[in-house]
Amino acid sequence: MVTSTSKYQYITCDPQKCIGCQICEYVCSYTKTGEYNTYRSRIRTVRVEEVLMTAVACRTCENAPCIIACTRDALTQDPETGVIRVDADRCDGCAWCIEACDFGAISINPLTKLAEICDQCEDEADGPQCVKWCPKEALELTTPDRRAQRARHKLATEDLLGS
Amino acid sequence: MYGYSGRILHIDLTDRKTWVEKKPESWYKMYIGGVSMASRLLWENIEVGCDPLSPGNPICIANGIFAGTPVPVGGKYGLASKSPLTGFIGDSLSGSWFSIALKRATWDGLVIHGASESWVNVFVDDERVQFRDATQLLGLDTFETEEAIREEMGDDQVRSATIGPSGENMVRYANVTNDGRQAGRTGHGMVWGSKKLKALSVRGTHGVTVADPDTLMQLSFDITQAAQGPHTSKYRLLGTATNVLNMNRLGLLPTRNFQEGVFEDAELVSGEYLDAHHKVKIIACAQCPIACEQMSAVKTGPYTGAMTGIEYECLFSNGPNCGINDMRAVIKLIDLCDRSGMDAMSNGVIVSWTMETFERGVFTKEDFKCKKYPEGFEPYFGNGEAAVTLTEMIRDREGIGNILAEGTRRASAQIDAERGTETYKWAMNIKGLENPGYDARGLKTFSVGLAVGTRGGCHNRTAAYDPDIKGRVDRFSIDDTRGKLARSTEEYAAVYDTLPLCKFIRRCFTGKADRAGAWPTIAKLINATTGWDYDYDDVELIGERAHTIKKAFNIREGWTRADDHLPYRWHHDPMTKGPSAGHVVTEEELEYLKDLYYEAKGWTNDGLIPKQKLIDLGMDDVAEEIGV
Structure with missing residues (x-):
């Protein structure tokens, strides 16, 4: 399984909790474009079987392959937050960043033909809107460290309670 | 726009x-x-x-x-x-x-x-x-x-x-x-x-825009949050399958082709049993924050691997109604219907009709010869493998499946014509559509709601069971309020079916599912989407117009008062067990209820729509064609 390589925060989805409703995609596209359009969402849901589903957004990798792949230096990473920004003047929509991303977390805007990447709603006072709206709390803004802590807690609880 | x-x-x-x-x-x-x-x-x-x-x-x-x-x-x-x-x-x-x-x-x-x-x-x-x-x-x-x-x-x-x-x-x-x-x-x-x-x-690649996005987002967020609370817990936790035990307690769970209303093994085909033994995951339709689909799998026995979402209607019809107490066979039957693309509700009722017809000696083993069982098989009540095989034969129109694929009304008519029998007496349909999972002998308001339904035996187009089950009226007797109730509940349902909104959200607007609780918020949602200025009365009219255009269609296709009927069994065969035993809906009762209903609708006693009524609804061209 591909996991994050990041020290930064990123948006993750718990596939056990995800119900496949796509509300994250509606809210993302509305926040970024003023329209509801899952083709314009920077978080993407995927359902491979009836009961296997999740959502994927940028994992803010360190040494991000998308940045390395970009031949026009259009992508840069914020050293504080890890958010990857697209310089619209430099991007020509060649899609090498899309091919480089192991998570399938980058998409091309069908209108402008330029790359779009999750920025964790850094302009929104209450943080990522997909996380705010997710009806089953499947989405969260987290780091690998915090996920590891939780995994240890869960393991300990199961061992102690035997459930 | x-x-x-x-x-x-x-x-x-x-x-x-x-x-x-x-x-x-x-x-x-x-x-x-x-x-x-x-x-x-x-x-x-x-x-x-x-x-x-x-x-x-x-x-x-x-x-x-x-x-x-x-x-x-x-x-x-x-x-x-x-x-x-x-x-x-x-x-x-x-x-x-x-x-x-x-x-x-x-x-x-x-x-x-x-x-x-x-x-x-x-x-x-x-x-x-x-x-x-x-x-x-x-x-x-x-x-x-x-x-x-x-x-x-x-x-x-x-x-x-x-x-x-x-x-x-x-x-x-x-x-x-x-x-x-x-x-x-x-x-x-x-x-x-x-x-x-x-x-x-x-x-579709275009974005969707609305008239007032700020209002729409706020309303939608609040409803999404409310949909995680007690107003939807029935649907989120066990799903509608929880109705099995509820209906069984009321003596309304159709059992062995609607012969009885209590099933001795109801526990084994209940939502609770499903949750404990078969549940894989609960999933949602797109755009739904509730998630009601109880995905359930078979993990042992010959049907291992079958998996589908289980809801009450398909569960009653393929389970208790066929006398089947093995949840694995029920899941297999519903999965088979879903994959084959056929109505699992109707399927359970045609299989149960076949089983009763066999047990009464009209059908014999020889009638059921097929590739899988060249000598035939015996589809007695409770025989899950027989039900699965019948469903496969129906899907492929193989052997007797070719007759059963015609549904209960046509299949019984064909058998009766060929063999001089009276199997129509246990063909459980209204207007040819197989009945849903509530026995109307113990739900008198619902009985008229079903009989007058424009698409036949359907619980989704009328909520007339609601006052019966909630105890707002005596469910075993009739009085002159029932026509108005039947009208009110069908037009309420028609509002949801027209927008459409799934009815499972109905309590999430204000906590109350009635018109006063829902219509004002629905009007706000319509206005924020379209820029119109709809109010409570406009929402109410949506339901009446929706129902009227469907009725007008039926009238133009030759509908008469006699088409608003109930199955023979509900008039003549009382159940013998449980809290609803001893009751039937007599033909006199039904005719009286129909009188009341047509009057409540503002129609003629023949069930036709006066011209003026249609003009008042703004449907002048319809008035021209079918108004009286």
């Missing part, structure tokens, strides 16, 4: 051509969407009096007003054709992605005319329409067909409504399926099969 594009796409399968019809805003304000707009499109486009399987019977699809927005549970579309099962209106709803793709392709509705000479997949790709050869899709089940099309197109956002093998084989109660959801009842899959339409695929 917000919420609509103002355009209906017409597709002619015979000549393989398309044209666009523009509709004025006033037309949308009358018919809104869902089953109402689909029924209106059918009213406008059908050849009156045609055979439902002829090219003159169009497939009419109408999108929902809220599809493609974050309004919870608004991702639904309506589908209407003349029903091959009833000969009257066949109007269905289905949820999930298909409606959303259609909205983003900017079509308010589709009308598919004619019939194709060869099997076709119609692909609506935003503005363009392709007629694609569907030969390679034949024989694939509903899930496989959708995946094969997405694979072919190379885009996982292509959404398809399809028919399965039973639609190809023209089973009379075949369904149309999209995204694992069904536009069920009334046999749409047979209509699609008659046109050689294997699939209708849509890709």
Whole structure:
């Protein structure tokens, strides 16, 4: 399984909790474009079987392959937050960043033909809107460290309670 | 105009051509969407009096007003054709992605005319329409067909409504399926099969905008939050399957082809048992924050691997109603129906009719010879493997399956004509549509709601069981309030079916599901989407108009008062066990209830609609054709 390589925060989805409703995609596209359009969402849901589903957004990798792949230096990473920004003047929509991303977390805007990447709603006072709206709390803004802590807690609880 | 594009796409399968019809805003304000707009499109486009399987019977699809927005549970579309099962209106709803793709392709509705000479997949790709050869899709089940099309197109956002093998084989109660959801009842899959339409695929890439996004987002967020609380816990935790034990306690759980209302093994086919032994995951339709679909799998025995979403209606019909107490066989039966693309509710009732007919000695083992069992088999009540085999024979129209595939009304008529029997006396249908899972002998208000239903034996178009079950009236007797109750509950349901919103959201607006609790918020949602100024009364009218256009369609197709009937059994055979034992709905009671209902509707005693009534609803052209 591909996991994050990041020290930064990123948006993750718990596939056990995800119900496949796509509300994250509606809210993302509305926040970024003023329209509801899952083709314009920077978080993407995927359902491979009836009961296997999740959502994927940028994992803010360190040494991000998308940045390395970009031949026009259009992508840069914020050293504080890890958010990857697209310089619209430099991007020509060649899609090498899309091919480089192991998570399938980058998409091309069908209108402008330029790359779009999750920025964790850094302009929104209450943080990522997909996380705010997710009806089953499947989405969260987290780091690998915090996920590891939780995994240890869960393991300990199961061992102690035997459930 | 917000919420609509103002355009209906017409597709002619015979000549393989398309044209666009523009509709004025006033037309949308009358018919809104869902089953109402689909029924209106059918009213406008059908050849009156045609055979439902002829090219003159169009497939009419109408999108929902809220599809493609974050309004919870608004991702639904309506589908209407003349029903091959009833000969009257066949109007269905289905949820999930298909409606959303259609909205983003900017079509308010589709009308598919004619019939194709060869099997076709119609692909609506935003503005363009392709007629694609569907030969390679034949024989694939509903899930496989959708995946094969997405694979072919190379885009996982292509959404398809399809028919399965039973639609190809023209089973009379075949369904149309999209995204694992069904536009069920009334046999749409047979209509699609008659046109050689294997699939209708849509890709929509345009954004959806609304008149007042700030208000719509706030309302939607609040409803989404409310939908995680106690107002939906029944649906989220055990799903509608929890009704099995509730109905059993009331003596209303149809058992062994509606002979009784209590099932001795109800615990073994209950929602609670399902949760403990078979539940895999709970999933949602697109645009739904509730998530009610209880995905359940068989993990042991001969049906290992079968998996599908289990709801009460399919559970009652294939479980207790067939005397089957093995949940694994029930899951297999429903999975088989879903994959074959046929109505699991109707299927359970035709199988139970077959079982009773066998136990009464009309059918014998020899009647059930097939490839799987060359010597035949014995479909007694409780025989799960027999039910599975019968369902496969129906899907393939093999052997006696060819007769059973015609549904209870036609199958019983054919057997009675051939053998001089009276099997119609236990053929449980209304207008030819197999009955839902509430025994109306113990629900007198519901009995008239069902009898007058425009699409036949259906619990989804009338909520008249509600006052009976909630105890607001005495469910075993009748009085002069029942006509008004039947009217009120069917028009309430019609509002939800027209927007459409899934009815499971009905308590999440204010905590109260009644009109006062829901209509003001629904009006705000409509206004924020469209920019209109709808109020409580306008919402109420949506339901009355929706119901009226369906009734008008039936009248124009030759409906008479005698068509509002109940199954013979409910008039003549009282149940012998449980809290509802000893009761029937007498024919005199039903005729009196119908009098009350027609009066409450403002119709004539023959059930026809006065011209003035239609003019008052703004339906002048309908008044012209069928008003009296």
